[in-house]
Amino acid sequence: MGRTRTEQLAARFASRIRDHLLPAGTRLPSVRQCAQQQGVSPSTVVSAYDQLQAQGLIEARPHRGFFVREVVARRLQGEAHPAPVPFRAAPADAAPGPAEGVRDERSAAAAAMRNAPSAASLMRGMFNPISDKPQPAMGMLPSAWLQTDFLAAAVRKAATQLHEVTAFYGDARGDAQLREVLAMRLQATQVPAQAHQVITTAGATQALDIIARTLLRPGDSVMVESPGWSVEFARLQALGLRMLPVPRGPEGPDLAVMARYCEAHAGTPQAPRLFISVSVLHNPTGYCLSPASAHRLLQLAHAHDFYIAEDDTYQHLAPEHMLRLSALDGLQRCIYVSGFSKILAPGWRIGYLAAPERWLEPLLDTKLLASLTAPALLERALAHCIEHGQLRRHALRVQAQLDAARSRSVRLARQAGARFVAEPAGLFGWVDTGVDTERLAQVLLDDGYLLAAGALFDPERAPSTCMRINFASTQTPEFWRAYERARERV
Missing domain, CATH: 1.10.10.10 (Winged helix-like DNA-binding domain superfamily/Winged helix DNA-binding domain)
Incomplete structure (x- = not known):
C-alpha cells in the first residue's frame, strides 16, 4: 500500500x-x-x-x-x-563588530551549540553526497581533477623502502626527507623555516588542532575571522574556548575590532591569546591579505602579545607571489599551517606546521599524545612528488581547470540574479542571494543539492542571505535553474 x-x-x-x-x-x-x-x-x-x-x-x-x-x-x-556547552559569549565591553548589538549570553551559547552539529552536517553531506549531482557545498575539487599517474608511481617507489620507513615508529616530527623538502618550499615563499621547525600532521585540520591544544586552555580567548570556517568554529567550541569574532574584509581582518578586544582585556586572563587567519584565498570569501594590513596586524600582535595561526590550506590554488604573514613575521609570532588534501588526494591526510623555535617541543608533545607518529610511507612518497616537480605541474593544471570553471560559474550565477560579495577568486565564491539561505538550503534539498548556508560561516550562527559555492561544482546550468526555482519558493 x-x-x-x-x-x-x-x-x-x-x-x-x-x-x-x-x-x-x-x-x-x-x-x-x-x-x-x-x-x-x-x-x-x-x-x-x-x-x-x-x-x-x-x-x-x-x-x-x-x-x-x-x-x-x-x-x-x-x-x-x-x-555541557563550552562556549562563552563575549561580554558587551569586548568590542562587538560594527553592526552587532549586545547579545544575551544564553542565546549566544545556544547558537554556538547549534553550530557544532551544523558543521558536522555539512561534512557528512560532503563525505556522503545526498545525490549524484555536483554539490555546491563541496569543500574540495572534483575527484576527476585529482587523478594522476605519478602518485601511484611515488608510492611504489617508497614501498621499496617499506621496512625502513614502517618497521619503527620513526621520527615523531615526520619523515626527514619530506621535512627537508617542505622547508625548501617555504624558503622559496620567503618563510624562513628550517627542516627542524617543520612538524607533519594528519592534514591541516590536525595542525590547527595541535596549535589550539598547545597554546590555549579551556576558557581562553581566541580571535576568529567572520565569516570563517564552520568546522573550525565547532572544533574551538568543543575545546571550551571563548571565540571573539573579527569581521574579515577585502584587505584583511578588522584591526580596529581586534585592538578593542585586546585593550578591553589587557593584563587579564581574558586577553586574546591567538588569532586564526586564512591570509590567502580566504574561506569563504576568496579575499587575500594586503601588505599594509599584514604589517599592522603583526604590530598589533607584538603590542598585545598574541600569536597568529596562519592557515594556508589553499596555497596550491594561489599565485606564488601572494604575501604570507609568516614570511613578513619571520616565524616569530606566526605558526604556519598548510596541507595537500585540497590539491593532491583528500584521503592522504598529510599536512604540516612550521613554528617559532620556542613552541616546537610543546607542539610536538601535543602531536605525540594524539597520534604517536606519522604515515611515513605516504610522507616519503609525497616528498618524491615534490622533489621531482610533479606536484607543481599538477597544481598548474588544476589551476587552469579551476580558472575556466570559475568563469563559467560566475557567468551562470549572475544570470540567475546572484550577487558576488567578494571578487571571485580561488575555489569558493561568497554569494548574496537576497533571501535567508538556511531556508533556501532546505528547499534545495528537494532537488538533491546540499547548500552551504551563510549562517554556517558566522561564529554565532546569525541568519544570512549569503551562501558559499564551489566554483568547480556549480559550472553547469542545472544547479542555477534549481537555485532560481528554490529562491522563488522561499
Missing part, C-alpha cells in the same frame, strides 16, 4: 533529521511556507509535523515555529546525557 502525503512528508523530514542534513536547532518552514514549497495543503503539513513531534524529532516553540530538537542530536550520537 502506498503512503499518504502526510506520511511521505513526515518521512522526508525524519530522514533528513536522522542524516543530520537538518541539524539540531534548525527551524523548519512555517506551515504555510512548507505547504507552498511541497505543493500540499496546510492540513497535510500540520499532520506531518504532528507525526514528527510524536516521534520526538521536532518541537513546537510558542510564537516561534517548529524546530529540530536538540535532544535528537545527542541521542543519535549515542550520548546518554546532555553535553
Whole structure:
C-alpha cells in the first residue's frame, strides 16, 4: 500500500533529521511556507509535523515555529546525557563588530551549540553526497581533477623502502626527507623555516588542532575571522574556548575590532591569546591579505602579545607571489599551517606546521599524545612528488581547470540574479542571494543539492542571505535553474 502525503512528508523530514542534513536547532518552514514549497495543503503539513513531534524529532516553540530538537542530536550520537556547552559569549565591553548589538549570553551559547552539529552536517553531506549531482557545498575539487599517474608511481617507489620507513615508529616530527623538502618550499615563499621547525600532521585540520591544544586552555580567548570556517568554529567550541569574532574584509581582518578586544582585556586572563587567519584565498570569501594590513596586524600582535595561526590550506590554488604573514613575521609570532588534501588526494591526510623555535617541543608533545607518529610511507612518497616537480605541474593544471570553471560559474550565477560579495577568486565564491539561505538550503534539498548556508560561516550562527559555492561544482546550468526555482519558493 502506498503512503499518504502526510506520511511521505513526515518521512522526508525524519530522514533528513536522522542524516543530520537538518541539524539540531534548525527551524523548519512555517506551515504555510512548507505547504507552498511541497505543493500540499496546510492540513497535510500540520499532520506531518504532528507525526514528527510524536516521534520526538521536532518541537513546537510558542510564537516561534517548529524546530529540530536538540535532544535528537545527542541521542543519535549515542550520548546518554546532555553535553555541557563550552562556549562563552563575549561580554558587551569586548568590542562587538560594527553592526552587532549586545547579545544575551544564553542565546549566544545556544547558537554556538547549534553550530557544532551544523558543521558536522555539512561534512557528512560532503563525505556522503545526498545525490549524484555536483554539490555546491563541496569543500574540495572534483575527484576527476585529482587523478594522476605519478602518485601511484611515488608510492611504489617508497614501498621499496617499506621496512625502513614502517618497521619503527620513526621520527615523531615526520619523515626527514619530506621535512627537508617542505622547508625548501617555504624558503622559496620567503618563510624562513628550517627542516627542524617543520612538524607533519594528519592534514591541516590536525595542525590547527595541535596549535589550539598547545597554546590555549579551556576558557581562553581566541580571535576568529567572520565569516570563517564552520568546522573550525565547532572544533574551538568543543575545546571550551571563548571565540571573539573579527569581521574579515577585502584587505584583511578588522584591526580596529581586534585592538578593542585586546585593550578591553589587557593584563587579564581574558586577553586574546591567538588569532586564526586564512591570509590567502580566504574561506569563504576568496579575499587575500594586503601588505599594509599584514604589517599592522603583526604590530598589533607584538603590542598585545598574541600569536597568529596562519592557515594556508589553499596555497596550491594561489599565485606564488601572494604575501604570507609568516614570511613578513619571520616565524616569530606566526605558526604556519598548510596541507595537500585540497590539491593532491583528500584521503592522504598529510599536512604540516612550521613554528617559532620556542613552541616546537610543546607542539610536538601535543602531536605525540594524539597520534604517536606519522604515515611515513605516504610522507616519503609525497616528498618524491615534490622533489621531482610533479606536484607543481599538477597544481598548474588544476589551476587552469579551476580558472575556466570559475568563469563559467560566475557567468551562470549572475544570470540567475546572484550577487558576488567578494571578487571571485580561488575555489569558493561568497554569494548574496537576497533571501535567508538556511531556508533556501532546505528547499534545495528537494532537488538533491546540499547548500552551504551563510549562517554556517558566522561564529554565532546569525541568519544570512549569503551562501558559499564551489566554483568547480556549480559550472553547469542545472544547479542555477534549481537555485532560481528554490529562491522563488522561499
